[in-house]
Amino acid sequence: MSLPASESAHAALLTVNDIEVIYDGAILAVAGVSLSVPKGAIVALLGANGAGKSTTLKAISGLVRAERAEVSRGVIEYAGHDLAGVDPSQRVRQGMVHVLEGRHVFGQLTVEDNLRSGGFVRRLSRRAMEADLERIYAWFPRLKTKRHTRAGLTSGGEQQMVAIGRALMTRPTLVLLDEPSMGLAPMIVQEIFEIVAQLNREQQVSFLIAEQNINVALNYASHGYVLDTGRVVLSGSAAELLARGDLHDIYLGKQ
Amino acid sequence: MTFFFETLLCGLLAGTLYSLVAIGFVLIYKASGVFNFAQGSMLLFAALTFVSLHEQGVPFALALLLTVVVMIVGALLIERLVLRPLVNRSQITLFMATLGLSFIVEGLAQGLMGSQVRALDLGIDDVPLFVGPLMLSQFDLIAAAAAVVLVTVLALLFNKTRIGVSLRAVADDTTAALSIGINLNRIWQIVWAVAGTVGLVAGLLWGARQGVQFSLSLVVLKALPVLIIGGFTSIGGAIVGGLIVGAAENLAEVYIGPLLGGGITPWFAYALALAFLYIRPAGLFGERAIERV
Numbered sequence: 001m002s003l004p005a006s007e008s009a010h011a012a013l014l015t016v017n018d019i020e021v022i023y024d025g026a027i028l029a030v031a032g033v034s035l036s037v038p039k040g041a042i043v044a045l046l047g048a049n050g051a052g053k054s055t056t057l058k059a060i061s062g063l064v065r066a067e068r069a070e071v072s073r074g075v076i077e078y079a080g081h082d083l084a085g086v087d088p089s090q091r092v093r094q095g096m097v098h099v100l101e102g103r104h105v106f107g108q109l110t111v112e113d114n115l116r117s118g119g120f121v122r123r124l125s126r127r128a129m130e131a132d133l134e135r136i137y138a139w140f141p142r143l144k145t146k147r148h149t150r151a152g153l154t155s156g157g158e159q160q161m162v163a164i165g166r167a168l169m170t171r172p173t174l175v176l177l178d179e180p181s182m183g184l185a186p187m188i189v190q191e192i193f194e195i196v197a198q199l200n201r202e203q204q205v206s207f208l209i210a211e212q213n214i215n216v217a218l219n220y221a222s223h224g225y226v227l228d229t230g231r232v233v234l235s236g237s238a239a240e241l242l243a244r245g246d247l248h249d250i251y252l253g254k255q
Numbered sequence: 256m257t258f259f260f261e262t263l264l265c266g267l268l269a270g271t272l273y274s275l276v277a278i279g280f281v282l283i284y285k286a287s288g289v290f291n292f293a294q295g296s297m298l299l300f301a302a303l304t305f306v307s308l309h310e311q312g313v314p315f316a317l318a319l320l321l322t323v324v325v326m327i328v329g330a331l332l333i334e335r336l337v338l339r340p341l342v343n344r345s346q347i348t349l350f351m352a353t354l355g356l357s358f359i360v361e362g363l364a365q366g367l368m369g370s371q372v373r374a375l376d377l378g379i380d381d382v383p384l385f386v387g388p389l390m391l392s393q394f395d396l397i398a399a400a401a402a403v404v405l406v407t408v409l410a411l412l413f414n415k416t417r418i419g420v421s422l423r424a425v426a427d428d429t430t431a432a433l434s435i436g437i438n439l440n441r442i443w444q445i446v447w448a449v450a451g452t453v454g455l456v457a458g459l460l461w462g463a464r465q466g467v468q469f470s471l472s473l474v475v476l477k478a479l480p481v482l483i484i485g486g487f488t489s490i491g492g493a494i495v496g497g498l499i500v501g502a503a504e505n506l507a508e509v510y511i512g513p514l515l516g517g518g519i520t521p522w523f524a525y526a527l528a529l530a531f532l533y534i535r536p537a538g539l540f541g542e543r544a545i546e547r548v
Contacts, residue, residue: 066433068343092436104431106424117424120417121436163431170435 012036012077013174013206014060014096019074021052021059021230029055029069031230037174037208042200044217044238045210046247047227053210054101056227057176060208061098062088078174092121097167101178101210103159105166107152111143114151114162118169136165139195157188164192168199177209181216189213193220218242226250257388262509263502268395270501271402275457276474277481277493278409279450284487285426286446287338289349293357295475297451300364301326302458302467306373315378319455326451329360334443342439361472372468377459398460405456406494409449413490418445426488480528486541495539500524 014037021030030052037043045053058064059071062083076083078096086094097118106114115136119129137144140161146154151162160180167175177196181189197220199205211217218224218238226234226247233250234241241247276298283291304325308318337352381394413419425432425442433439461471477500485496507523531538 061434063430063433066343066430088433089436089438092434097436098434100431100434104428104434106427106431108427109420109423113420113423117420117432117437118435120421166435 011038013039013041013079014208015075015077016056016060017075017077019056019059019076020072021055021064021069022072023067023069029230030059032074033225033227033230033232034074035208035225035232035235037206038223040200040204040206041223042196042207042209042221044221044224045208045227046212046214046217046224046241047210048212050229051227052230053227054178055230057098057178057208057210061096061176062086062091063098063100089121092170092172095171095173096176097170097172097174098176099163099167099178099180101182103156103163105151105154105159105162107150109151110148111151111154111158111162112147114166115143115169118166121170132169132171136168139168139199140165157184157192160184160188160192164195168205172205174206174208177207179210179212181211181213189216196220214247215242259506261389261391262505264389264391265395266502266505267498268391268399268501269505270498271399271494272457272460272497273477273481273500274494274497275402275405275453275460276478277485277497278406278490279453279457280478280482281487281490281493282422282446282450282453286422286442287349288346288426288429289353290487291450292350292353292475293333293360294450294454294478295472296357296360296364297326297329298454298458298461298474299467299469299472300329300360301451301455302375302462302471303364303368303373305455305459306375306462306467307368309375310373322455323452326455327448330447330451331444333447334440338443338447339440357472357475361469365469370469372466373462375459375462375467377463379463394463401456401460405453406490409453409490412449418442422446477524480524482538483528484531484538486538489538489540492538492540500527503527 016033016035018032018034019030020028020032023029033052033056035043035045045056047053055064055069058067060076064070066088078091078094083091106117109117112133115133116129119132124132142158143161143165146158151159154162164177164180180192184192193216196207196209200207209217209221218241221238224235224238224241225232226241228250276294279294279297280291283289283294301322305318305322308321309315313321333356337356341349341352379394379397381392383390384393384396413422421432421437421442424437425439429439457474458471461474465471481493481496481500484499485492485494504520504523508520512519
């Protein structure tokens, strides 16, 4: 990779350079992924199940370590700093947050406590916390009516909103969003992506979104990377990728 | 009837001590998903430290404070040397680690402070006290009051504060907690320190009863039925479980004991716990996974 260093450092919020991730010291999940997320952009990470999308996101957020995996090669740079050896909670404090695949809300906690927990990392005063909660409720009015319900009892779409709202409480500059459309009705998917686009426009939040749903993702993203068996096999602007007719074939492994 | 109530109340008061021991387990189980076998030796260690300091002429309050400090330092060491290196290992690995830890802590306690039985005088006379027509032990009443105060403080800590919500978040979904920047190591340190402090209070109250000695660490085994009945994940459950075990044990000893030739206290709680396992495996207040269908 020989991007002019000065240029990439200026434009890119996140740069992933040729990383390899190994689980349990033996299983290779990601082998040579490079990508970059420019400041203020929405970037899509596409690919079939098992292509390495989630692992790539976990490598970026540092959560791979919680699964007994490690980044064994390559460099991840965020805001110009190498993330090697930076633990997940520090990464969150630096403005990067990961919304996990399958939502992972705290089911036993109320919707509001779920959101609150996202604010802990910033050690907010009670006042600031309330103000920030209102901010989230403004984005997701539906959550306000359910604020005292245990999150585990809300619908799939609402749980996705809780997961995103909780992540937004950390005041991120970059959100790693893993499969937001999974298991949701098309209308809800649309609603969630609309909010993502709006957050991007109005708050300049950058997104790296892993998706199987190519069309929705590329509709909102400016750039896309296609992964297959742990490698980037294709990348380009969203328009370029959409113009190709063979994306689905790549998914099915018949290039 | 008066006799029945006396037996019941006496059992309930003893039960608060079981609850105290059980709460230490619940805290650690919630934060790290492990049954901390070392809780009993932590309790012994705390009581021994306090007694040794007190015997050296350190005033009561200062000795208490110093022991709390010792327990906090111990918690930090355990987190750094045992938990952190073993993070993400299987439950049985962690359980074995705490089992090993319990022998190390116990050995250290006895090596440093001796293994003879030490008398512990908290300055509370164990005189009978009449409440209406009921005769109760003053010591039991004060011990129960101490337990109630401690439990109230803990309940507030874990329901209202940032640390409490973080702890419940970690218990619910550790990966998600990490994803929003909750510092797992910090939570473990806090929880083990609190569990150590709870162990100190429990150790002092038990120790004042039966002397501070090795057998104090065996209260671990008494906490098991309490946890099975109350549920491993609920502080409220630990309290209620402790009360049930205390009351049931006392009533059974008096009313069923004679039919079976007496001496049923040592095992009755386990029989009760077994019955609970049949009908309510998660315990009275244990959190069952929320499943949407």
